[in-house]
Amino acid sequence: MPPAPRYWLMKSEPDECSIDDALAAPDATVAWTGVRNYQARNFMRDAMRVGDGVLFYHSSCAEPGIVGIARVASGTRADPTQFDAASPYFDATSRLDDPRWLLLDVQAVRKTRVLGLPELRAVPALADMVVLRKGNRLSVMPVEAAHWALIVGELLA
């Protein structure tokens, strides 16, 4: 069995939680609410471990791209927004005694320059990154160690 991925990319809409918001939070740590996709949830539940590296990505904004480095700071627990009827993430079919949606804590490590999509696409060694795949809609996805090394060690160094 291949080793579990140790690096991830997590998308956040900056209007909701930007890298600045995360850095300003107590302990620079935020609860990653709002994941409503089974594949993304399963990555969090089954594969992500405390200490794993995270590329903090801004989506649905003027300049989408990687904007910071973070780390996984907890295991998963129920996402309370699924039970909040006032939340856009409310899920009327999820049960308190069997929560469908999970979250984990993410701790921001540092803000970086914006490493935007056009720049990422221009690097041949990054061509098969999940985030660059056409039609990709995952909000939590694995990052290969070599891609992490190139991005964190060189492009954002």
Add this chain to the structure above:
DNA sequence: GCCAACGTTGGC
């Protein structure tokens, strides 16, 4: 605002 791509739902 547009629209391609994708995941989910639900009828059959």
Add this chain to the structure above:
DNA sequence: GCCAACGTTGGC
């Protein structure tokens, strides 16, 4: 279990 319709994501 199939698959068309629908809703959502997210870049542009």
